[in-house]
Amino acid sequence: MNTPTTPLLKASGLCKFYGNRAACRDISFELEPGEVLAIVGESGSGKSTLLNLLSGRLAPDSGRVDYALAPGQMRDLATMSEAERRLLARTDWGFVHQDAREGLRMNVSAGGNIGERLMGIGNRHFGNIRETAQVWLSRVEIDPARVDERPTAFSGGMRQRLQIARNLVTNPRLVFMDEPTGGLDVSVQARLLDMIRALVAEMGLAVVLVTHDLAVARLLSQRILVMKQGEVIESGLTDRVLDDPQAPYTQLLVSSVLAA
Amino acid sequence: MTHETLLIVAGLEKHFTLHLHGAKRLPVVENVGFTLHAGECVVLGGPSGAGKSSILKMVYGNYLTNGGSVLIRHKGEMIELTDASPRAVLEVRRETLGYVSQFLRVIPRVSALDIVAEPARSAGLTMEAARARAASLLARLNLPERLWGLPPATFSGGEQQRVNIARGFAGEHAVMILDEPTASLDATNRAAVVKLIEEKKAQGCGFLGIFHDEDVRSLVADRIVDVTGFKPSVQGEAA
Numbered sequence: 219m220n221t222p223t224t225p226l227l228k229a230s231g232l233c234k235f236y237g238n239r240a241a242c243r244d245i246s247f248e249l250e251p252g253e254v255l256a257i258v259g260e261s262g263s264g265k266s267t268l269l270n271l272l273s274g275r276l277a278p279d280s281g282r283v284d285y286a287l288a289p290g291q292m293r294d295l296a297t298m299s300e301a302e303r304r305l306l307a308r309t310d311w312g313f314v315h316q317d318a319r320e321g322l323r324m325n326v327s328a329g330g331n332i333g334e335r336l337m338g339i340g341n342r343h344f345g346n347i348r349e350t351a352q353v354w355l356s357r358v359e360i361d362p363a364r365v366d367e368r369p370t371a372f373s374g375g376m377r378q379r380l381q382i383a384r385n386l387v388t389n390p391r392l393v394f395m396d397e398p399t400g401g402l403d404v405s406v407q408a409r410l411l412d413m414i415r416a417l418v419a420e421m422g423l424a425v426v427l428v429t430h431d432l433a434v435a436r437l438l439s440q441r442i443l444v445m446k447q448g449e450v451i452e453s454g455l456t457d458r459v460l461d462d463p464q465a466p467y468t469q470l471l472v473s474s475v476l477a478a
Numbered sequence: 479m480t481h482e483t484l485l486i487v488a489g490l491e492k493h494f495t496l497h498l499h500g501a502k503r504l505p506v507v508e509n510v511g512f513t514l515h516a517g518e519c520v521v522l523g524g525p526s527g528a529g530k531s532s533i534l535k536m537v538y539g540n541y542l543t544n545g546g547s548v549l550i551r552h553k554g555e556m557i558e559l560t561d562a563s564p565r566a567v568l569e570v571r572r573e574t575l576g577y578v579s580q581f582l583r584v585i586p587r588v589s590a591l592d593i594v595a596e597p598a599r600s601a602g603l604t605m606e607a608a609r610a611r612a613a614s615l616l617a618r619l620n621l622p623e624r625l626w627g628l629p630p631a632t633f634s635g636g637e638q639q640r641v642n643i644a645r646g647f648a649g650e651h652a653v654m655i656l657d658e659p660t661a662s663l664d665a666t667n668r669a670a671v672v673k674l675i676e677e678k679k680a681q682g683c684g685f686l687g688i689f690h691d692e693d694v695r696s697l698v699a700d701r702i703v704d705v706t707g708f709k710p711s712v713q714g715e716a717a
Contacts, residue, residue, distance in 0.1 A: 223565075250565065408586035413587075437585065441564050455564040457540040466497035466541060472497060 224290050226251045226424050231281035232271050234264075241267040247443065247453070251391065254418060255424040256439035258432060259472070264448040265428045266396055270454040272426055273313055273394045274303050285392075290416060297453070308338045312393035316400045318377035321384070322369045328355060328380055329365040335388045354383040356423055358413060367395065375406035378412065386417060395427045399434055400467030411437055436460055444468045483551065484653050484684040485537070490546035490560075491533050493710070505710035506532045510546065512703045514653065519698045521673065521677035521686035524705040530688045533705065534655050536575050537558075538685065539567045550575060550653060572600050577653045578646030580661065582638040584631045588614065590641045591626040597649030608648070615644035617671050635662045647674055654678070658689035660694050672697050 225248035232245040241264045249255055257265045270276035272283055274388055276297045284292040285306070297305065307313070315321040322331050328413040334339075341347055352362035358379035360372075368376050378398065385393060398414065399407040415438055429435055435456060436440055442459045444452040444467065452465040463469045490510035495503045514520050522530040537548050538638035539559060548559040551572045559567060573579075576597070585593060589645035591612050598608035618624055621642040625633065630641050639662045646654065656675075660668045668691065675685060675698050689695040695702075 253565075378498055412585070412587040454542075455539060455567055458542060458564075461535065461540040462494075462542050464495075466501075469497050 221288070224286060224326065225249060225292075226253075226286050227272065227426075228284040229233060229272060229281070229283070230290065232268070232278045232283065233280045234267055234271060234276065234278050234448075240264075241277070243448045244269060244436075245328040245355035245443075245450055247450075249392075249424055249426065251424055252422045253441065254423075254427060254439045255306070256427045256429055256442045257434035257445060258435050258442055259445035260430060261472075263445040265445050265446075267309070268445070269394050269396055269426060269428050273311065282390070284392075289401065291315060299343075308335050309388050310390050310392065312390045313384055314378075314381055314393060314395040314398045318374070318381045319367065322377060324369050327368055328360070331369065331380060331384045332387050335384065340387060351383075354387050358383045358416075359409070361364050372426045373400055373406075375410060378402065378410055382414065382417070385421075386421065390423065392417075392424045392426070395429075397429055397431075399429075399431065409432075414438060432460060432472065481487050481515045481517060483513060483556075484516055485686065486547070487512050487537065488549075488551040488557070489549045489696045490533065490536055490548065491544045491710075492529070492536060507705065507708040508545075508710045510536075510705070510708045511661075513686045514686055515678050516551045516652075516682040516684055518700045518703050519679060521689065521695055521699040521702050522686070522688050522705050523702045528705045529708065531657055532704050533708075534577075534657050534688065538571070538575065538655055570610070572597075572649075574652050576646050576649045576651030578643050578654070578655050580659075582630060582642035582645075584629065584638070587629055588629070588672055589627050590621065590630050590633070590714060593630065593641060594644040594648050596663065597645060611648055612644065613619065614673075615647055616641070618674065618708065619644055620667055636664065639663060640667060641673075643671060647678070651683070651688070653684050656685060656689070658690055660689065660691050668694055 227249040230246050231240050233240065234242040245268060257268060259265050267276065271278050285293045285295060287293050313321065329348055330349040332354050333347040336347050336350060348365065352365050355365060357364045360376055360379055369380055372380060399410055400411065411434060427438060439456045442453060442456045443450045443458065444465065446467045452463065452468045454457060459468060460472055463472045488511045491508040492506040494504040494506065500569050510533055512520060515562060522533060524530060532541055543560045549556045550570060551560055552570050573702060575667060591609055594612035594653045595608035598611050599605065603617065625637065630638050643659050660671050663671065672694055
């Protein structure tokens, strides 16, 4: 027991204000390698702001985020140079947006979208890149023959799967996901969720997943943070939080879900 | 057989606070205590509503406890579960503590075989070995082979429950929690489950369960713990 593990990501006292309103207030937690953490709450609760703080896309007003560049070697994101952060963001990290158009280059082919990160880390052999792109297209259940088509020709679900392939091609250790199944048809959601679940397990990915959908959180995550008005009001094992919610707001969230 | 202690529950207490209903306090159980040894099946008895399932959930960790202790033998040591970190609880569930719920939580698009194989995968088996173990369990529980490759969403209640039981047994845990596993099964399949339990008991596995079915209970139970003895002394104020 108590197998010592070092965190992959550590948030300490994160705060972010918009005027007088706290979008995030004093948020601290650790994420271990391979762990899936869901951040749940209503819109406006601060969960997307938290995701942006964690991924270095937004600077906190106070507090810090440390990331393990190598095991045990924690670095404060704020002390990294812009170039270091950018390298991290396109190799060791992924970011899956709710709207695939934000995460894809819509006027570049599917193959180009997947190949971009490979080129970013120095791959120059066009044939290899194309081949890897096709392998990844089939891994996300897109016909590899469509490698030269632009995402504009793809359905919403396909775009989302392409965005996932684009992010995972460099074998990241940590992926941030912002409502990855939001706005998709239910049948398309199920397919995407199952794919995310399988890829996360296969690749041992750590994930910070923002969702307002408790069923998504239950399916994918081991741990949950519940946010309300910028604060974490409850946290713990996913099934504990959902089966025996303690905070009034969590009880409201859980009891508001319609069972199908 | 060693009959070593696998689980010690002491002074366990649970109440719910219903914040959406004027913070009404609903006491469930208090001062719950029992011990489970290797090779033994302890059955919780008592009428419905007495808190049997709540006790199982507190032991498994999906219900928070309001007091008391759950010690489980994990990797040769007795460790406290009630205040363990989520990570520690997950490790115990992966390696030591299994759970068969009343109903299967279906995962879209995942085949019955892979749902059953998953705990074996998590315990470190290769995909091939995990699927082989899953197949042997599904066969023993008489699930027709033509169903193995299909997601159980469209299966009957009894078929889903057999998938659920197979999944519970696939992790080869030393301590197993069973919440009415045989409720929706016919006599043949109830007998198959009894046989699985007996075999695991002979291997030193300990079971903590709820069985409403008298026949099954009398076949598997070594001891019955009457949970009416854990009734809270102070009842909740009327709504």
